[in-house]
Amino acid sequence: MSKKKVSLKDIAQKAGVSTALVSYVLNGKEKESRVGQEIAASIKKIAEELNYQPNYVAKSLRSGKTHTIGLIIADISNPFFANIARIVEDEARNHGFTVIIGSSDENADKSWNLLNVLIHRQVDGFIIVSSENSEKQIYHLKDKHIPFVLLDRHFSEIQTDFVTVNNYKASYDAGTHLIQHGYQSIGMIAYKSQLFHMKERIRGYLHSLKENDISFYDNWLQEVRFNYIKKEVKLAIDAMRSSEQPVDAIIFATYGLAVNGLKYINALHLKVPTDLAIVSFGQAEGFDLYYCPITYLRQPIEDLGKTAVELLVKKLKNPEQGMQQILMEAKLMIRDSSRRKN
Amino acid sequence: MSKKKVSLKDIAQKAGVSTALVSYVLNGKEKESRVGQEIAASIKKIAEELNYQPNYVAKSLRSGKTHTIGLIIADISNPFFANIARIVEDEARNHGFTVIIGSSDENADKSWNLLNVLIHRQVDGFIIVSSENSEKQIYHLKDKHIPFVLLDRHFSEIQTDFVTVNNYKASYDAGTHLIQHGYQSIGMIAYKSQLFHMKERIRGYLHSLKENDISFYDNWLQEVRFNYIKKEVKLAIDAMRSSEQPVDAIIFATYGLAVNGLKYINALHLKVPTDLAIVSFGQAEGFDLYYCPITYLRQPIEDLGKTAVELLVKKLKNPEQGMQQILMEAKLMIRDSSRRKN
DNA sequence: ATTTTTTGTTTAAACGATTAAGCTTACATT
DNA sequence: AATGTAAGCTTAATCGTTTAAACAAAAAAT
Numbered sequence: 001m002s003k004k005k006v007s008l009k010d011i012a013q014k015a016g017v018s019t020a021l022v023s024y025v026l027n028g029k030e031k032e033s034r035v036g037q038e039i040a041a042s043i044k045k046i047a048e049e050l051n052y053q054p055n056y057v058a059k060s061l062r063s064g065k066t067h068t069i070g071l072i073i074a075d076i077s078n079p080f081f082a083n084i085a086r087i088v089e090d091e092a093r094n095h096g097f098t099v100i101i102g103s104s105d106e107n108a109d110k111s112w113n114l115l116n117v118l119i120h121r122q123v124d125g126f127i128i129v130s131s132e133n134s135e136k137q138i139y140h141l142k143d144k145h146i147p148f149v150l151l152d153r154h155f156s157e158i159q160t161d162f163v164t165v166n167n168y169k170a171s172y173d174a175g176t177h178l179i180q181h182g183y184q185s186i187g188m189i190a191y192k193s194q195l196f197h198m199k200e201r202i203r204g205y206l207h208s209l210k211e212n213d214i215s216f217y218d219n220w221l222q223e224v225r226f227n228y229i230k231k232e233v234k235l236a237i238d239a240m241r242s243s244e245q246p247v248d249a250i251i252f253a254t255y256g257l258a259v260n261g262l263k264y265i266n267a268l269h270l271k272v273p274t275d276l277a278i279v280s281f282g283q284a285e286g287f288d289l290y291y292c293p294i295t296y297l298r299q300p301i302e303d304l305g306k307t308a309v310e311l312l313v314k315k316l317k318n319p320e321q322g323m324q325q326i327l328m329e330a331k332l333m334i335r336d337s338s339r340r341k342n
Numbered sequence: 343m344s345k346k347k348v349s350l351k352d353i354a355q356k357a358g359v360s361t362a363l364v365s366y367v368l369n370g371k372e373k374e375s376r377v378g379q380e381i382a383a384s385i386k387k388i389a390e391e392l393n394y395q396p397n398y399v400a401k402s403l404r405s406g407k408t409h410t411i412g413l414i415i416a417d418i419s420n421p422f423f424a425n426i427a428r429i430v431e432d433e434a435r436n437h438g439f440t441v442i443i444g445s446s447d448e449n450a451d452k453s454w455n456l457l458n459v460l461i462h463r464q465v466d467g468f469i470i471v472s473s474e475n476s477e478k479q480i481y482h483l484k485d486k487h488i489p490f491v492l493l494d495r496h497f498s499e500i501q502t503d504f505v506t507v508n509n510y511k512a513s514y515d516a517g518t519h520l521i522q523h524g525y526q527s528i529g530m531i532a533y534k535s536q537l538f539h540m541k542e543r544i545r546g547y548l549h550s551l552k553e554n555d556i557s558f559y560d561n562w563l564q565e566v567r568f569n570y571i572k573k574e575v576k577l578a579i580d581a582m583r584s585s586e587q588p589v590d591a592i593i594f595a596t597y598g599l600a601v602n603g604l605k606y607i608n609a610l611h612l613k614v615p616t617d618l619a620i621v622s623f624g625q626a627e628g629f630d631l632y633y634c635p636i637t638y639l640r641q642p643i644e645d646l647g648k649t650a651v652e653l654l655v656k657k658l659k660n661p662e663q664g665m666q667q668i669l670m671e672a673k674l675m676i677r678d679s680s681r682r683k684n
Numbered sequence: 685a686t687t688t689t690t691t692g693t694t695t696a697a698a699c700g701a702t703t704a705a706g707c708t709t710a711c712a713t714t
Numbered sequence: 715a716a717t718g719t720a721a722g723c724t725t726a727a728t729c730g731t732t733t734a735a736a737c738a739a740a741a742a743a744t
Contacts, residue, residue, distance in 0.1 A: 007700055018724050023702060033703090034721055057402045057464050058700035061729050066399065075428070082424040086417070086445060093444075098463055100440055103428060121440060122399050259627045266633070284627070285601045291608070291633040349730055360694050365732060375733090376691055400730035403699050 006050045014046050015039070026052070060122065069312060070118035070126045071101045072111060079284040080255055080301070081129065084151065087305030088127060095313045097124075106226055108133040119146065124316050127151050127308050132195050147315040151308045152299075153197045154325075161315070163308045163326045167200035168207075170297045170330035174251050174279045175208025177295075177332055182341030183249040183277055184214060187240040189233060189261060190253035192223035201253045201281070219243035224257070233260040237268075248277065249338070255282025262290065278337040281330075293335035300328050348392045356388050357381070368394070402464065411654060412460035412468045413443045414453060421626040422597055422643070423471065426493065429647030430469060437655045439466075448568050450475045461488065466658050469493050469650050474537050489657040493650045495539045496667075503657070505650045505668045509542035510549075512639045512672035516593050516621045517550025519637075519674055524683030525591040525619055526556060529582040531575060531603060532595035534565035543595045543623070561585035566599070575602040579610075590619060591680070597624025604632065620679040623672075635677035642670050 008026075012019040017039060024033040025043045035043075060066045069092050073081040081103075089099045100118060104111035111131045118126070126141065126148035138158055141148050154162035171188075178186050188205045191198055202221065209216050220243065222236035240247045252258035258280035262272075270276050272292045279295045280287070287294035307326060315321045350368075354361045359381060366375040367385045377385075402408045411434050415423040423445075431441045442460060446453035453473045460468070467489035472480070480500055483490050496504035513530075520528050530547045533540055544563065551558050562585065564578035582589045594600035600622035604614075612618050614634045621637045622629070629636035649668055657663045 005700095008702095009700075019701080020703075020724065020726095021722090027702085029703095034723090036722060039722085053462050055403075055464065055700050056462055057399060057408065058729090059702085060399045061397075061403050061699090061731095062701050062703095064729075076418070076431070077421070077425045077428040079419070079421060079424070082421070083419045085443075086419040089418070089443065089445065093459070098442055098459070100442060101427075101431065102435075103431065117435070117440070120395050120398055122397065259631065262631050266631075286627045286631045289601065289604050289608075289628045290631050347730095350732095351730075361731080362694065362696095362733075363692090369732085371733095376693090378692060381692085397730050400699090401732085403701095403729090404731050404733095406699075 005055070006052045007055065008052075011043060011046050011050060011052055014050070015043050017043070022047070026054070064122075065124055065316075066122045067096055068098045068100060068121070068123045069309075070115075070121075070123040071099050071128075072104055072114055072118075072126065073101065073129045074106045074131065075103045076101060077103075078256065080282055080299075083301045084129075084305050087302050088309055091306045091309040092313075095309065097309075097313065104129075104131050106131045108137070112137055115140075119144075125149075125312050127312055129153055130155070130195070132193055145319075147312060147319065149308045149312045149315070151304060153195055156196045159323065161311055161324050163304055163311065163328070164197060165299050165304070165330045166327045167197045167330075168204040170281070170299075170332075171201040171204025171251070171253075172208045173204075173330075173332050174297060175205045176212070177334065178249045178251070178277060178279060178338055179208065179212045179214065181277070181338055183338075185217075185220070185243075185245050185247045186214070186249045186251065187220040187222065187243075187247035188251045188253060189222045189224065189236050189257050191257070192225050198253065205251055217243055217245050220245075220247060229256065229260055233257060234264050237261060237264055248275075248341070249273075250276060250278055252278070252280040252282075255280065255284060255286075258282065258294070258296075259286055262286075262294075272337050273339050273341075277339070277341070279332075283333075287335075290337070292337050295335045295338040296333050297330040298333050299330045303328055347397070348394045349397065350394075353385060353388050353392060353394055356392070357385050359385070364389070368396070406464075407466055407658075408464045409438055410440045410442060410463070410465045411651075412457075412463075412465040413441050413470075414446055414456055414460075414468065415443065415471045416448045416473065417445045418443060419445075420598065422624055422641075425643045426471075426647050429644050430651055433648045433651040434655075437651065439651075439655065446471075446473050448473045450479070454479055457482075461486075467491075467654050469654055471495055472497065472537070474535055487661075489654060489661065491650045491654045491657070493646060495537055498538045501665065503653055503666050505646055505653065505670070506539060507641050507646070507672045508669045509539045509672075510546040512623070512641075512674075513543040513546025513593070513595075514550045515546075515672075515674050516639060517547045518554070519676065520591045520593070520619060520621060520680055521550065521554045521556065523619070523680055525680075527559075527562070527585075527587050527589045528556070528591045528593065529562040529564065529585075529589035530593045530595060531564045531566060531578050531582075531599050533599070534567050540595065547593055559585055559587050562587075562589060571598065571602055575599060576606050579603060579606055590617075590683070591615075592618060592620055594620070594622040594624075597622065597626060597628075600624065600636070600638075601628055604628075604636075614679050615681050615683075619681070619683070621674075625675075629677075632679070634679050637677045637680040638675050639672040640675050641672045645670055 008019045008022045011022045022043050024035055025040045030040045071088050092099045102114035108131045111134050128150055129152045150160050150162035152164055190202055219239050224232035272278050281297045283296050283298050350361045350364045354364045364385050366377050367382045372382045413430050434441045444456035450473045453476050469491050471494045492502055492504035494506055532544055561581050566574035614620050623639045625638050625640050
């Protein structure tokens with residue numbers, strides 16, 4: 001089976017007309033281009049019979065549009081990003097776009113590489129979860145007038161479209177919640193990072209303490225390096241516990257930090273929440289399977305992803321589209337790991 | 343900034359030669375096409391200066407190759423597939439290919455849709471984790487001579503290239519392990535499915551019982567429907583426990599089943615492994631965070647993904663490439679949830 | 685001195701679609 | 715009868731590459 005691919009030319013030949021007519025008809029331009037009724041009908045019929053499928057590569061070359069979106073995330077094997085990817089993909093497909101995903105591993109060089117590969121592949125636009133020190137890349141896109149939307153993170157000093165959660169508020173809520181449930185010595189483990197969203201998470205945490213007149217001890221805030229997460233999370237927990245004022249609760253700034261932290265807490269035979277209460281950013285089955293379900297900040301992943309796609313698609317259809325910056329709220333899902341202290 | 347895109351023509355003009363020469367030089371065909379030394383050098387220099395980047399769309403149109411692979415999986419938000427996707431992506435990029443991912447949700451119709459969208463996008467080939475009842479799709483690809491490799495699952499009645507684990511052996515190992523650790527009444531929760539890999543998992547389990555002269559009770563094997571997983575896993579566990587011969591151990595045939603099962607087991611306040619030992623297929627942090635780390639079958643995800651890409655790339659480069667069918671071994675990672683019964 | 689070969693380069697078609705502009709008819713208007 | 719206009723269709727350029735074939739000039743062989 002499987003004869004040659006059917007092209008416009010084949011249809012034109014069979015119908016005894018030029019390819020122009022076929023193109024007009026199959027693109028629904030019969031009216032504007034005054035194609036005869038019968039001829040139009042017969043073209044449609046033949047196209048149907050031959051099971052014509054347009055060649056998108058040819059279309060793309062002509063139009064300069066590939067109907068493809070590049071999605072750059074930190075790591076597709078991280079559940080948060082996997083979920084984002086899923087939403088973005090589905091939503092993009094609904095709009096007739098195809099998605100190409102790349103994982104940057106939070107590494108600016110990899111991200112730069114990906115960006116360029118995808119630009120050369122002529123993607124129409126990008127949805128990006130930025131890595132640290134990747135400001136240059138953003139400027140580059142602006143320079144080249146390639147449309148993009150930042151997702152989950154943005155740079156406070158660069159004006160761009162973005163869709164993120166209000167990390168400050170989320171963190172503040174987490175801290176306040178713990179305080180209201182009777183915890184007085186609350187630590188936070190975050191990444192050592194210049195990224196705005198991380199700074200905001202820290203700021204929110206600190207603010208919740210201050211507002212409740214809890215005096216802060218330096219040891220309570222631990223910033224670990226992404227590439228040494230396993231070791232440094234342990235050190236961080238050790239430091240917090242041996243602090244002048246040992247913590248009775250910890251807020252983890254990401255899912256990955258929480259996974260590592262909880263493993264160590266298990267190893268130390270600490271009981272959650274009696275020895276240590278927990279609140280974490282991120283979400284995945286891990287938190288459900290834990291013997292004491294973990295209180296977490298649920299980010300509106302579906303909304304985030306859909307909105308990012310919508311913004312981008314709008315920009316692609318109308319490059320004059322004004323800038324949009326969207327902050328969404330994370331919801332604190334209260335479970336056992338932050339049970340009221342007795 | 344951002345003047346117009348630089349094309350071969352621009353370079354040709356600046357160098358005062360035809361585009362053909364430029365093409366030859368930039369594709370390293372200077373020798374075969376006997377391009378003059380100086381002219382070649384100057385072309386290279388100019389290309390460099392103008393920062394020329396070839397237009398892949400045009401290249402694709404000409405060559406009929408897009409250097410793009412379609413990856414169809416069940417669901418990118420499932421950690422197993424997310425990991426696969428990650429590996430496939432990286433490996434493909436190493437070979438100069440780009441990956442487009444689609445999630446089928448184990449649904450043959452969606453999968454069929456995806457397949458067609460990607461075919462029209464002119465992907466060069468596919469890596470597919472097949473859904474149930476998608477045999478037709480496989481025949482379709484064979485018919486059209488579109489290269490593909492099946493991953494993780496295959497159809498015993500269709501001759502295709504594939505890369506999967508030896509599910510029979512994995513399951514058999516799990517059963518044997520439990521028996522050797524003193525468990526006598528071992529149940530399995532699997533999906534109700536015609537898919538070969540699922541049948542094999544069941545077959546391996548049954549065989550381990552038989553070989554150890556353990557008589558099997560019908561209630562021990564529970565097959566639940568994918569779309570009713572939450573409810574039916576509960577029913578399954580209830581049925582096993584109220585069996586004539588209640589189970590003291592359960593093998594879960596997938597990670598998703600295990601997550602649901604463990605949640606219910608927690609809700610029932612059953613202690614693992616004293617009340618119920620557990621072994622599961624799949625892997626993710628969930629199993630580490632569980633108060634009693636779960637014994638699981640670790641599939642060689644990295645190898646699976648890489649090998650699938652390698653096979654496909656080989657086929658793309660040489661369509662005459664003979665069929666390859668690769669079975670890999672899953673490794674039983676023994677942890678606390680199957681601790682020796684005392 | 686003529687022919688052949690080699691070397692270096694250009695021409696032009698092709699991939700598959702889109703679309704502005706041009707070309708015929710037929711019909712309506714004066 | 716002459717002119718204008720609308721309808722219906724074709725031509726040909728274009729997007730950016732690749733590459734077989736043609737060509738011209740120089741070098742080698744006769």
